[in-house]
Amino acid sequence: MASFKGAIVVNTERCKGCGVCAANCPVGVISLAKEVNGKGYNYAYMAEPDKCIGCASCGMVCPDGVITVYKVKL
Amino acid sequence: MTIEDIIKPENLVYQKSKLLTEKPFHYCPGCGHGTTHRIIAEVLEELGVDEETIGVAPVGCSVMAYDYFDVDFQEAAHGRAPALATGLKRVWPNKVIFTYQGDGDLAAIGTAETIHACNRGENITMIFVNNGIYGMTGGQMAPTTLEGMKTATTPYGRKATLPAGAGFDGIPCNGYPLRITELIAQLPGTKFVTRQAVYNPACVRKAKAAIKKAFENQINGKSGVNFVEIVSNCNSNWKMEPVAANKWLVENMLPFYPLGDIKVDGKLVEK
Amino acid sequence: MGELKLMKGNEALAEAAIRYGCDAYYGYPITPQSEVIEYLMEQNPYERTGMVVLQAESEIAAINMVYAAGASGKRVMTSSSSPGVSLKQEGIAYIAGAEVPCVYSDVVRGGPGLGTIQPSQADYFQACKGGGNGDYKNIVLAPASVQEMADFVALGFELAFKYRMACCILSDGAIGQMMEKVVLPEQKPRMTEEEIKANYPWATTGRKRGTQHRVITSLDLDSVKMEAHNRHLQEKYRMVEENEVRFEEIDCEDAEYVFVAYGSSARIAQKSVQLARTEGLKVGLLRPITLFPFPTKAIQNLIDRGTKGFLAVELSCGQMIEDVKLAVNGRVKAEHFGRVGGIIHTPEEVLEAMKKQIIGE
Structure with a gap:
């Protein structure tokens, strides 16, 4: 079975830190940062990038469209 | 393989639709409006109809939806979006016309416009975001507010009739939550009526497919309203964290507003 | 034809x-x-x-x-x-x-x-x-x-x-x-x-790719922009007042007293003018065709030419009279006469009102 490796880019300045992406990540890649962005939100980031499979679930549920998803087949 | 090796244009699998402008949504963190906007934009982009699309924005939280979609837009008076869509579609039968409305707009002040646009069978697409509360004005009762739900105008919970005590039991109070979607599905003028949600990836995919069908029906058809309800959240006025609000939605909204197609190709779906 | x-x-x-x-x-x-x-x-x-x-x-x-x-x-x-x-x-x-x-x-x-x-x-x-x-x-x-x-x-x-x-x-x-x-x-x-798109670039007809999308709205939460928008609207209304006033003068060349009336009241007042003329009274009719913009200058010109009084004849309790009075600005007499409730005034009672309220004894 083919396996995939993914990565996400979060537009941290536009992220509102709602956490919906983290709650819906099937492999627990995303966490909310301890740091805040310019609007004071704890933005989402890849806390465990090695686990990312590029499924785009996070992008799909992000209410602000701040997540861009990349994926390669290994 | 490093992250830099993965983040390359050729490996792109998901990004925000080009039919959304650069303007950040003013919606609260976690609000389903943003997700719904995103998938509408994706559908319009995939269908390639952006040059023929005219959207109609409501009054409510999504009043400035026109700032976010890179297509022509008109801003309607409260509840009148279906009238605007009718006025447009009748003189531009080949354009793609859609309304975007909340529960107060579509199911309270605009009930007449909603029912009559649906009953005339206007060849339009209507997107209805139902979060059971008035968001913009600060969390007052909506026609779709669940019984028992606390809002700014039902601080002790919505009561259809007054409860026992003080001798007033049974007298009408706040009325019942309105399933407007089931109601308009009964009208011969509706073609496709469905209820969807956007709280997790699976339902976002289904909602997007439904919205796509609602636009394709319009493009390929001559008459019949294509109506998509999105059961959504209102974290701020439900006074919950976004993730908790989505859980509350699943546990409380969905039993009363069950997801799925209600009418397909003009025929009510057998349950 | x-x-x-x-x-x-x-x-x-x-x-x-x-x-x-x-x-x-x-x-x-x-x-x-x-x-x-x-x-x-x-x-x-x-x-x-x-x-x-x-x-x-x-x-x-x-x-x-x-x-x-x-x-x-x-x-x-x-x-x-x-x-x-x-x-x-x-x-x-x-x-x-x-x-x-x-x-x-x-x-x-x-x-x-x-x-x-x-x-x-x-x-x-x-x-x-x-x-x-x-x-x-x-x-x-x-x-x-x-x-x-x-x-x-x-x-x-x-x-x-x-x-x-x-x-x-x-x-x-x-x-x-x-x-x-x-x-x-x-x-x-x-x-x-094609004609609509060429003539009305502001119209929401579906934006061309690569061009700014158009929005028709009356909303702007930015007060500075909203004030500017209101000023723009007022400027436009001034332009309309400057360029689009339309009215008709009937027997006004030598008129000492003038009815101001529009629509069906003007038809009646026209007859009242004829009745007045048979009695030797120099009465005319100014009929506003545009009510906004109101023919303010036409009224002022009549005063300059010697008109001594105006009677606004309306099927109301007195509405257009306010614009007549603003135009007259106290220089001569201006009064209102009107029947209401669905009653239409007769030419005779309109002339009678002119005699009683404006011309006097």
Whole structure:
């Protein structure tokens, strides 16, 4: 079975830190940062990038469209 | 393989639709409006109809939806979006016309416009975001507010009739939550009526497919309203964290507003 | 040369709309103007010119349909009568704020409330001073004949599109219901999509890829922008006042006393002028054709030429008189005379009022 490796880019300045992406990540890649962005939100980031499979679930549920998803087949 | 090796244009699998402008949504963190906007934009982009699309924005939280979609837009008076869509579609039968409305707009002040646009069978697409509360004005009762739900105008919970005590039991109070979607599905003028949600990836995919069908029906058809309800959240006025609000939605909204197609190709779906 | 016909005012308006190349009529029946939609439905304009005629579920829905079609560059109109126009005020305020061109006919009946179905001119304030919420004006044309009911459709659309604002054709039950001969204009073609796009770049017709998308809205939460928008609207209304005043003077060359009257009151006052002249009284009639913009300068010119008093004759308790008094500005006498409740004044009582209230002993 083919396996995939993914990565996400979060537009941290536009992220509102709602956490919906983290709650819906099937492999627990995303966490909310301890740091805040310019609007004071704890933005989402890849806390465990090695686990990312590029499924785009996070992008799909992000209410602000701040997540861009990349994926390669290994 | 490093992250830099993965983040390359050729490996792109998901990004925000080009039919959304650069303007950040003013919606609260976690609000389903943003997700719904995103998938509408994706559908319009995939269908390639952006040059023929005219959207109609409501009054409510999504009043400035026109700032976010890179297509022509008109801003309607409260509840009148279906009238605007009718006025447009009748003189531009080949354009793609859609309304975007909340529960107060579509199911309270605009009930007449909603029912009559649906009953005339206007060849339009209507997107209805139902979060059971008035968001913009600060969390007052909506026609779709669940019984028992606390809002700014039902601080002790919505009561259809007054409860026992003080001798007033049974007298009408706040009325019942309105399933407007089931109601308009009964009208011969509706073609496709469905209820969807956007709280997790699976339902976002289904909602997007439904919205796509609602636009394709319009493009390929001559008459019949294509109506998509999105059961959504209102974290701020439900006074919950976004993730908790989505859980509350699943546990409380969905039993009363069950997801799925209600009418397909003009025929009510057998349950 | 157009076609000569005997028609009701409401029918003439409807026929003129078809012939002007109007794209759509969205309306709701109400006495005394239901002939407009009935005539249009009977004429099958969708087959004649492609014009859409739709009976909406309410006046509110109808005016909002007008808003949308007008905002997409289409020539669209509606018609109603007083209580119905009150319902339309929501949409008319949005139309003013969003600068949407459209024409609406208001065949006024008595009020307040459900009032009466008889003729009245008691909605002058509503038509000329805004009517809905906010600082705005509509262009108001006041036909005094069936011919003008027809002619003002074309004029109304020209002004509406020139200034991107609503143009009201303000008549009353008498003008709407009376039958007169009318010369109808030649049929004009409806505008094509290409013409609309070329002429009205602001219109929401679907944005071209790579160009800025267009938004028709009356909302802006930025106070600085909203103040600028309001200033822009006022500047536009000043332009309308500067350029679009229309009026008719009858026997005013030597007039010492002048009736100011529009619509059906002007027809009656014209007879009163004739009666006055047979008695040797130098009386004339100033008939405003545009109520906004009001012929203020025409009144001032009459005073400069020697007019010593004005009587505003209206089927109301005194509305246009306020604009007459503002124009007169205390220089000479200006009074109001009017019957209400559906009663139409007679030429004799109008002349009597002039003698009693203005000319004196």
